Amino acid sequence: MKQGKFLPPAIMSAIVVTMGLGVGLASTALADMNPPLAALGPVPVPADNPQSAAKVELGKLLFFDSRIGGDASVSCADCHAPKQGWGFNDPISRGYPGVIHWRNSQTVINSAYLAKLFWVGAAKSLEAQAPGAALGGVSGNGERDMVEARLAFIPEYVRRFNEVFGDDWPKVNNVWKAMAAFERTLIHDNTPFDKYMRGDKKALSAEQIRGLKLFQGKANCIECHNGPLLTDQKYYNLGLERAEEWSDNGMAQITFRYEQYAKGVTEKMYRKIKDDAGLYYRTKQKADMGKFRTPPLRYTAYTAPYMHNGKFFDFDEVVDFYNDGGGSNDFTDGSWAKSKTKLLKPLGLSDAEKIDLIAFLESLSGPEIKMQTPKLPPYAPLPAATN
Numbered sequence: 421m422k423q424g425k426f427l428p429p430a431i432m433s434a435i436v437v438t439m440g441l442g443v444g445l446a447s448t449a450l451a452d453m454n455p456p457l458a459a460l461g462p463v464p465v466p467a468d469n470p471q472s473a474a475k476v477e478l479g480k481l482l483f484f485d486s487r488i489g490g491d492a493s494v495s496c497a498d499c500h501a502p503k504q505g506w507g508f509n510d511p512i513s514r515g516y517p518g519v520i521h522w523r524n525s526q527t528v529i530n531s532a533y534l535a536k537l538f539w540v541g542a543a544k545s546l547e548a549q550a551p552g553a554a555l556g557g558v559s560g561n562g563e564r565d566m567v568e569a570r571l572a573f574i575p576e577y578v579r580r581f582n583e584v585f586g587d588d589w590p591k592v593n594n595v596w597k598a599m600a601a602f603e604r605t606l607i608h609d610n611t612p613f614d615k616y617m618r619g620d621k622k623a624l625s626a627e628q629i630r631g632l633k634l635f636q637g638k639a640n641c642i643e644c645h646n647g648p649l650l651t652d653q654k655y656y657n658l659g660l661e662r663a664e665e666w667s668d669n670g671m672a673q674i675t676f677r678y679e680q681y682a683k684g685v686t687e688k689m690y691r692k693i694k695d696d697a698g699l700y701y702r703t704k705q706k707a708d709m710g711k712f713r714t715p716p717l718r719y720t721a722y723t724a725p726y727m728h729n730g731k732f733f734d735f736d737e738v739v740d741f742y743n744d745g746g747g748s749n750d751f752t753d754g755s756w757a758k759s760k761t762k763l764l765k766p767l768g769l770s771d772a773e774k775i776d777l778i779a780f781l782e783s784l785s786g787p788e789i790k791m792q793t794p795k796l797p798p799y800a801p802l803p804a805a806t807n
Contacts, residue, residue, distance in 0.1 A: 455647035457636070459617040460609040460718075463532045469547060469597045471604065478580045479602030482595055484793050487570045488554050490561035493517055496550075496599065499525045499559065502791045505722030506606065511730025512665055512672065516561040522663075522675045522696065524730040529719040529789060532604040536653050539712045539728045540699045546600035554596075557682070558675055564592045571595070576797030608719045611786035624783055631780025634773055639742070641777075643763055650717040650784065655699045656761040657710035659747035662695040663729035695750045696729065709759050710751030721785035735778045743767045743774065 465471055482488060486495040499513050499521070500506050506527045508514060513525035523539055531537065535544060543549035554560035554567075571577045571590035581590040584598065615623035624632065635641045644652050665672040680690045683701040699708040712728045726732045732741065741747065746764035751757045769777065 454642055454652070457613075457617065457632075457642065457646065457650065458648040459614040460530070460533070460607070460648045463604050463607060465604060466545065466547070469600060471601055472584065474580070475584045475598055475601045476605055477602075478577075478584055479598035479600065481577075481580075481794055481796060482599050483602055485796050487574075488560065488562055488567055488595065490516060490563065490566075492570070494560055496528075496553065496560075497793065499553070500528045502789065505529070505719060505724075506789065507723050509724065511725050512663060513559075515558045515675070519558050519675055519678075520665075520669070520671050521558050522672065522679055523728050524725065526715065527719055527723045528603050529606050529608050529723075530649065530716060532607065533649050534651075534653065534716070536713055540655070540702055541653070541713050542702065546603050547596045550596040550599045551592075558678070567592050567595060570799075573799045573802060574797050575800050606789060608786060608789060611718070612783040613780075614786075616783070625779065627776050627779040628783045629780075630773075631776040631778070631783075634769070634777045635780055638773070639767055639769060639777055640763075641742075644714045645717050651714040653713060655708065655711035655713055656763070657698070657712075657749075657751050657757075657759040658727075658741075658764060659710075659749055659752045659760045660727055660729065660731055660741075661747055661749055663731070666694065689756075693750070693756065697751070697756070698728070706757050707759055709757035710749060711759060717781065718784050719789075721782055722788055735781050736774070739769070739774050739777055743769045 483496045483500075486493050486498070488495065494516055499508050501508065506529050508525035511524060513521035513523065515521040526539070531546060531549075537543040537546070537549040538552065543552050551564075554562045555564070568590060571581070577590050581587040581594060585591065585594045587594060612623045612628070635645075644654065644656065646652055663672070666676055676696075677690070679701075680693065684704075685693070685697075685701070689697075695710070697709045699711040700706070702708075715726075720726070720735075724733050726738055732738045742764070743766065745766040746760065748760070752760040
């Protein structure tokens with residue numbers, strides 16, 4: 421480039437991005453662009469927890485092993501069951517014995533790609549998510565020292581932890597690493613959509629291609645469901661009504677009040693609030709009331725019901741909700757906040773367009789990922805101490 425000459429902004433923007441200087445002009449020019457839809461790429465693996473066949477196999481055993489939980493009756497697979505889309509097919513997930521959970525259980529399929537886990541992004545990695553679930557009061561209710569003590573009485577685990585991690589006895593932090601390694605193998609990338617995006621233009625039907633155009637155009641789903649995962653991983657209040665269980669299920673109400681207390685809300689909120697305030701519990705910002713992370717749309721043929729409280733049981737209900745411009749709740753009507761996203765508005769989709777859009781959503785799921793519960797290793801007495 422000659423001194424004193426300037427390139428058009430669009431070209432300069434591309435040069436800046438290519439050079440890795442994604443700030444200033446480039447960020448301004450690209451700020452309003454959504455990541456394009458794409459096939460899934462390689463699974464990201466953290467440098468401090470590399471994959472190995474032995475680690476994955478250990479993580480698989482631990483994922484299905486209820487001895488990680490508080491009373492040794494609840495495993496990860498109880499709320500993320502292979503036959504239930506690797507989630508839980510009730511509106512609200514089951515919980516630790518004697519309680520119930522308060523949100524819908526999300527699938528672990530393709531969770532390896534997410535930078536924000538749980539409905540309000542409370543964990544940034546699978547390694548951080550695992551203890552949040554296994555030790556959480558309404559989920560696994562486990563204790564770190566108890567987990568280590570139990571595993572120490574299982575010779576097969578002692579051997580495997582020594583082989584994989586070099587542990588003299590199973591260390592609880594390595595439990596989470598092994599589970600995460602297993603979950604990184606639960607990948608669903610052989611869908612009609614992926615095949616189409618990789619160049620097989622016959623992978624989608626004419627109906628699904630029309631639905632894809634609606635998804636990116638008139639329906640504007642791509643505004644939030646973009647990129648290879650079909651999620652921007654941001655937070656929105658859609659105006660979704662509260663979970664029905666909270667109106668007539670005493671145990672659900674107890675769990676809800678417990679969560680308010682545990683998350684440190686004001687006394688006024690504790691006494692008066694009747695809906696899940698979502699991201700607010702992490703930020704304590706009124707503007708975040710009722711916001712939840714955009715869920716990925718992959719594998720959704722197997723993961724109904726949908727939304728953070730399991731409000732909708734099929735794609736028809738979901739499409740109708742968005743076609744109507746969302747809903748209203750305590751965080752949209754001013755009772756607590758007016759945080760409903762301005763992105764939602766009536767779409768005016770015809771019945772035929774709804775059918776096409778649903779057909780496209782179905783293309784985001786391929787063959788079901790099935791897995792039998794592995795045979796778990798038994799307890800045995802600790803070996804006698806030697807002098």
